[in-house]
Amino acid sequence: MKLTKDEAAIEAILFISGEAVSLKKLSEIIQKDLHTTRNIIENLIARYRDEGRGIQIIEVNNAFQMCTSPQFFELIQSFYQNPKKFNMTQALLETLAIIAYKQPVTKADIEEIRGVRSDHVVNKLIEYNLVCEVGRMEAPGKPILFGTTEEFLRYFGFKNINELPQLQEELLKQLQKEVQNEVKQIGLFDDQEE
Known part of the structure; x- marks a missing residue:
């Protein structure tokens, strides 16, 4: 036809x-x-x-x-032999999930939820073009706000950010507590980077 x-x-x-x-x-x-x-x-x-x-x-x-x-x-x-592949570690997935669900979000907010420094993982997500700067917060120091990109939507097969599976706020808080407890139990310091 x-x-x-x-x-x-x-x-x-x-x-x-x-x-x-x-x-x-x-x-x-x-x-x-x-x-x-x-x-x-x-x-x-x-x-x-x-x-x-x-x-x-x-x-x-x-x-x-x-x-x-x-x-x-x-x-x-x-055909390409060297396709663009993401090495998505647990730390990258965790940080990406925080950004996706909390966007726009600052690095300080990400670190508060994760309980560890997140400079490396945020930079890696930017390098993969899954996360980008979406603005600056109107606060002292004007911290950068991060959000997901269209590449994120394509990579995970979403039409838009509203298609993310809905998480209950209580579950997010529980996950945050579990991560912080795990960090404390294995003796990691708050300023350690993952």
């Missing part, structure tokens, strides 16, 4: 972009309203899926991006 002119236009824009393109921008390009444009994109998404294509269109923060289908990851990996 042949693509419509609007479908082909959206496909071409997403292909050349290499990044997520907002629904608004796509609707302006094809000169259709937002609802019609979203329907066209959703039809393309379904068509790619149903035809088992090697590419797919994903939604990220009310924007759309063309990328490869996950089922071909190993083939793509062998």
Whole structure:
């Protein structure tokens, strides 16, 4: 079945972009309203899926991006031989979870929750482009506020930050206490970096 002119236009824009393109921008390009444009994109998404294509269109923060289908990851990996891989240690995952759920958050807040210095892990998450500076707090010293990136959403398969699994506040406090107790039991100092 042949693509419509609007479908082909959206496909071409997403292909050349290499990044997520907002629904608004796509609707302006094809000169259709937002609802019609979203329907066209959703039809393309379904068509790619149903035809088992090697590419797919994903939604990220009310924007759309063309990328490869996950089922071909190993083939793509062998093609590139040195794929970009994240070495996600427990400390990185823990810090990333804190930032994702508490964003925007300062490094001091992260360290208070973790019970250890977090300079190295925050810098590593920035290097992986999973976390970035999102602003500065209006407080003495104007500490940096950190939040997650679109790469974080892509990496974990979320359309937006609202898709994060909901955690109960009590569970977060319990986890914080467990981490602090564990740190105390094994004799780590508060100023130690992990």
